[in-house]
Ligand code: TXA
């Protein structure tokens with residue numbers, strides 16, 4: 001649409017302006033507790049096509065539909081008892097459920113890339129909730145970054161990647177969680193499709209059994225599981241305790257003496273997740289860096305989501 005991107009305040013006026021743009025089929029980036037989303041009307045094929053175009057996203061990669069509550073989710077998806085248990089425990093919050101789609105849901109087939117399932121999320125961020133209510137419909141919203149690049153956790157990150165390609169961004173400050181939602185497939189047996197803001201440990205506790213891992217990079221169930229993703233310009237190495245000359249070393253925990261940057265000085269995974277994408281961008285912006293080297297992060301709790309994103313950032317580019 002327009003080639004100038006408006007920066008809106010998270011005020012009732014800003015939200016009302018954003019809702020008007022969305023109702024007209026335009027695109028608005030908005031804060032969620034995980035990352036910024038690039039929103040468009042999920043019922044409007046043209047709006048959804050604009051999302052794919054603005055991101056440069058392969059059209060086979062389906063989008064998450066955001067709704068304000070479980071009741072609204074039922075208009076679009078069939079929520080089984082097991083799915084409802086997860087929804088009650090973690091909505092609103094950083095959990096996306098892939099569910100069978102209701103026949104005649106009214107969602108554009110482009111949102112689901114023609115699949116019969118649909119990914120639904122109820123975000124917790126007050127600005128996202130206010131926007132969903134003001135707009136009055138389901139919002140398709142992938143992360144607000146060019147496809148394959150680092151996700152945006154601040155309005156300035158959104159502008160870096162998408163300025164001039166979208167109508168507006170609501171500036172709601174930094175995202176508290178910092179990594180995307182956990183995606184659980186609930187079409188058959190519960191399956192972890194992407195680790196994220198809700199830990200596997202917390203999901204297991206509600207399910208009463210260990211969640212199985214679904215899909216893989218070679219045969220992705222969730223097409224976002226393509227291996228190279230979140231790619232900075234510089235190369236990335238992981239589990240580094242002794243960086244090479246010229247590498248930007250990103251530490252974790254008090255042991256990383258001499259690190260150029262740190263995900264968390266005290267070794268706090270919550271803080272590390274919140275900092276992840278900002279630090280990845282900051283490291284990539286350091287002039288003359290020959291690469292970015294990350295210290296080891298424990299593979300527990302949010303560390304699972306952090307390591308997942310870092311492995312993709314480090315993966316060979318296609
Ligand atoms: O935290 C988040 O989830 C953020 C915020 C904005 O809500 N959104 C986000 O969207 O990360 P995106 O598009 O970057 O990632 C969505 C993932 C993709 O990997 C996609 O393949 C998967 O969800 N997905 C969407 N619909 C699906 C479906 N029907 N079946 C399987 N995977 C699906």
Ligand code: MG
Nearest residue numbers: 142143151224
């Ligand atoms: Mg994304």
